[in-house]
Amino acid sequence: MLEFPTWRKVWLWSLTLVAVAAALPSIFSAANIRWPDALPDPVVNLGLDLAGGSHILLEADPQQVKTQRLQNMEDAVQAAFRSAEPRIRAGDVSTRGERLSFMVESTADVDRAREEILPLVNGTGLVREWDLRVDDETRFVLTQTDAGTEAAVSNAMDAATDVVRKRIDALGTREPTIIRQGENRIVVQVPGLDDPEQLKELLGQTAKLEFKLVDPEFQNAVPNDSALSISKVGTQVVPYAEGSGQEGTSMVVRRLGGIQGDSLIDAQAGKKFDDNSDVVNITFDAQGGARFAKLSSENVNRRFAIILDGEVISAPSFNEPIYGGQAQISGNFTVDSANALAISLQSGALPVDLEIIEERSVGPDLGADSIRKGIIAIMIGFFAVIALMVATYGRFGVYATYALVINVLMLLGIMAIANTTLTLPGLAGFVITIGAAVDANVLINERIAEERRRGRRVVAAVENGYKEASRAIYDANVTNFIAGVLLFLFGSGPIRGFAVVLILGLFTSVFTAVTLSRMWVAGWLRRSRPSELNL
């Protein structure tokens, strides 16, 4: 146990140095010292409670949900009538005034139409979502009830909150606060102020992606003013997006027969092979892939438009049929905008458009004054611990102190490399790891003293002390590790913040308190060959 060949010492020291070095940028930035730009600078992010961050208030327009709902109901009714046997014919469809109304062409079909509509109208919930009225025998009028609208808005906001969370915190380590406020608002707070622009870009996109064929008659872009006069049946005019390089012009595309972006299973930012420009690589699910293959093989050398949130971002041609469900979206991207689009596509489209209505920076929940006082108190405690350890264990206490300091630095360094966020619960995890490190040293030192009292010689006592104490240390740490992993997997928010630090800290505390301290003690035993231990 006390043999440390040179290669092992080199390995242990280099591991220590790398982790400690990784902590330096965080310490420099906390002390407001400039870190040289040429060096890598991993920094531990501080959470909202410790450092504040950006605050963004998003608002959805309930009217949009209503319109969408009306549109969905129209589609559902049309589909039901089409598939009815025999087909039910209806006309004079209108969705004006928040109502859907239409006339069934033959009075004989009225009862069948009612039967088709009832299940659509009743829904599954307990609330009545639509009012159904029949005027003049054949005119059906469907009105959204207040309760139904409220439920729909609420559902849409729940779904939107989920999408927002996925976009901001894909890895689950950023510790944002995302809460619904009122009926149609979402508050987003993200620690740090590095890049509010990117945050806005992520939240501003609805990310509704569509692929539509360009109408053969209008293969080239048309200036916006003349495009307005085009009213060919079955087509729609879609303007080019800002920053696409084709602003002010529009494409004329076929309304139907395209592909929707909701059949994507993956989206990644990447580079185009030939000119190294930024693109987003997308992968369709099986169904979407098959439809894309069909669309591309039937339309080789024709142009299609890639439409994002109702704006064309580019309109390439199918050079060849695309099988395999993979495609590339090009269109004047930068690295950042390609990344933002990829994340937005992965997280799915927002069910409603969200508008940023307020944007501010917020200070820490705890207040900078409290944090300063807290740091002073923690420092006093730290020195008290060191004094107690040295007074009790002498030389072994000094080694324990080194181990403790290195433990704190290594943990900071690893957290910086892993890009985690430190919050107040995370600090509690820090306290536990420091406690575990202290306890490991206490266990070892007490055990060595005990072995001496039982009459073992110095080297044997140290060797046995480490060996016997290691078992308890091992079991205690594995138990806490298991707790940490499960808290991380099942917990949310603050519990996760605690668990991450706990898991990483268990490794550093065992490494420093057991492995490093043993290396130092072994070195000392070899150098000075003591005949008695002062413990």
Add this chain to the structure above:
Amino acid sequence: MRLLKLVPNDTNIKFLKYRLPFYVVSILLIAASWALVLTKGLNYGVDFAGGLELRATFEQSENAPIPELREQVASLGYGEPIVQKFGADNQVSIRVRLPEAAEGDNEAAQLIANEIVTEISQNHSDFRLDGNDNVSGKVSGEFWETAIWALVAAMAAISIYIWVRFEWQFGVGAMFALFHDVSLTLGMFALFQLEFSLQIIAAILAIIGYSLNDTIVVYDRIRENLKKFRKMELPELLDLSVNETLARTVMTSLTLFVALIPLVLFGPESLFGLASAITLGLFVGTYSSVYMAAPILIWLGVDSNSFIPEESVADKQDRIARGES
């Protein structure tokens, strides 16, 4: 240099002599804690309960007087407010919890908002209210659900690990000690109606971590002694194990205590709850390792043969062949 010695060598304190009365008292305390939590309830802070948010600007100042505001608003008796910079350096957001009677009552909320505004205006003539609003808690509704599932899953996995490494009785004992610690901490918060904020969640997690660590150390020594002293009576063996680890127990808890005390005494007001909860948990956790986790092994009947490796058939034949009994 003479070193500090906190615990004399070879102590022989009969810790477990009064295990039954200690157990009865502890179980009564656990029951009382839950009764308090269920009847009086926890005093949730604005993190959990939501409340009133005021936004204000100090027109003539460069920086908002945040520490002062925190004290002034706290003095009104609506719990610990959360005061943070919001926007520019002289703008703040102040969140306070509404008393239960005022929840959902806009008039009552308005009265409280007025009271706060009056209080602050008295000391700061440049105070300008920018708006007030009801806000929901920071913690989402599903927080408790996920937190409880996470704890249950963690406890189950830990029990299995302890069962594998020790014996099932030890798993039960460790869980019971944890349950004891968490219950008493919650009970304390209910009894004194201390504000239960997100920080207290952190404190409880820290207490669980510490208590587990402490229990495992005592158990490790029990396991070692069970192997060593086959003939010793269990209560005597448990006492021996606790005595042998006493120096370590005292030293570790004292070290953590000196680390925490400055935070309780000189730390910021806003961390007082966190620091005192962990300090309290330190004692409860140490106590439970000795008085909850150990004696339960007697009643659950740990067998001193548990840790003897089972004899394989081949070994047995060898032994019989050698003529040993």
